[in-house]
Amino acid sequence: MTNTDWANKDFYRVLGVSKDASAADIKKAYRKLARANHPDSNPGNAAAEERFKAVAEAYDVVGDEEKRKKYDEMRTLFGSGYGPFRPGTGSPEGQPFDLGDIFGGAGGPGGGLGDILGGMFGGGGAGTRRTTRSSASRRGADIETTTTIGFTDAIDGVTVSLRLASEAPCPDCRGTGARPGSMPRVCPECEGVGMRAASVGGAFTLNETCPSCRGRGMIVDDPCPTCNGSGRGLSDRTIQARIPAGVRDGQRIKLRGKGAPGEHGGPAGDLYVVVRVKPHPVFGRSGDNLTITVPVSFDEAALGAEIKVPTLLGVPVTVRIPAGTPSGRTFRVRGRGATRKDGTKGDLLVTVEVQVPAALSDEARAAVQAYREATGGVDLRSGMFAS
Ligand SMILES: [Zn+2]
Ligand SMILES: [Zn+2]
Missing domain, CATH: 2.60.260.20 (Urease metallochaperone UreE, N-terminal domain)
Known part of the structure; x- marks a missing residue:
């Protein structure tokens, strides 16, 4: 969404109120429309979702006294007040009209309306936010290991078994970090979301990692003695790796995707194998x-x-x-x-x-x-x- 789109819209009409409606009337109209078009009550209804977004967008501007004032000023500036905004049109004073100013003043850092709406929808309910957060995929770590092979195997290539220790959930607490038999409790600060809204001025907020639980959403009162509450442990796994023909002593071979597994569907990391080649008695x-x-x-x-x-x-x-x-x-x-x-x-x-x-x-x-x-x-x- 661009600022030009923003300027093209008649937020009063979207909310079904007059230009001089009171703040209370605007709020009432917004609530009614938001409830009627909320995605939860209209599952799969794309048109309702569009209306819901438009209503939220309109209310974000005219529901805020400061922003409404600037919005009104801008509309007046363009003559009719309700005519379509033409990109590139200068203000009457001949100065280019910078829509960024409107948000710059009220919004502080982080700007664009897309971000604002994104934050707004993300913040609609704890459930929504949790989904967003946990679905972030992460690439697995790269691992390095060493193997020793025979001289002839280095010439011909060979498949070797490699035993790899990699990070895995602690086996005793199964990754919770809490002493076996106890449970971690939901973080009261962020209600288990791991993020909290931090005000950055005006009506604008940004999400930041919850300082109480450091983003985990859970608080461990009685830590697991095996992993000291980290929830992390090591696991052994054995993989078959193909060492290509012609490898030299000391060479580092990259095996793509054979490193630590990714999280939430992220790709696996890479495995680096440093190959030691045993000397040959004759060659x-x-x-x-x-x-x-x-x-x-x-x-x-x-x-x-x-x-x-x-x-x-x-x-x-x-x-x-x-x-x-x-x-x-x-x-x-x-x-x-x-x-x-x-x-x-x-x-x-x-x-x-x-x-x-x-x-x-x-x-x-x-x-x-x-x-x-x-x-x-x-x-x-x-x-x-x-x-
Ligand atoms: Zn927390
Ligand atoms: Zn543990």
Whole structure:
């Protein structure tokens, strides 16, 4: 509802009284019409409801001495007094006519007529207000938890059972906060509504949380010893959570809607799972790639070889080592790494490490001696002593 609508209306006609009716007559007319059109007596009758609102709106203005005076002044200002208001029309003095002034003076903060009517209807009865208040839905809280999974499960993805402790009504007092066997009593200050009207000046009121019961509507004289009267407790629940393939150690995974349940139909919160990944005895991770270090002999590195390398899935792959491969060189085996988000796979990075035998047979010793003689005279470190 806008102020323009407000100015277009003939509140006297709505109430069926003359412009110079007495305050008592206006009140009498309003009561009669409000009773006749009250939604409680006309369930499902939209027309009656409309009339009821119009009557309440009219009485809100002309039933108040101060506002009625300003309303009358405004109507006079526009000539006939009852002609339709044209938006954008200036006052005779050429000043833009600001309807906000009318309410600004009388109403204080919180303004618009819609708010006023809203408060009025909300305040019509305790029952109405209670419904409005308790139907406010609230989103559930976010929860964070940690889980540890195996190395292979991190690569493939896994479904884990998570035990979550979340807020729930105290089991001993079933959420009332009162000692079992006793009952909380209805707050006398707000009559159980949890809200009370606070005057902010003039005929205008705002609802505020009841200070006596802090909005609960109930007062606990003998608090429940388990929850100290808060009515809150913890409950355990176990959920199944899917950890996606390719998760890394320390990664935080968001599971939408798996957090604490919402209240009054509100959505559930989210669950965050911090994933710890156990190390593997053979394989390591480097992003989407798997890593492995394999030993090779000197002759394999020097002469070249085809070596069998294990993969995480158990089927070995053959890696060709070219002749003259230095220790520490890394070879890439495509598609044998961790699964990426898009379903493709990273690579397996195979690093070779030349092993020196701790002991040699007589035959092997003779062969290495022969090798030394065959390569005699080459000093690998000569370049380090340039002088
Ligand atoms: Zn209260
Ligand atoms: Zn309790």
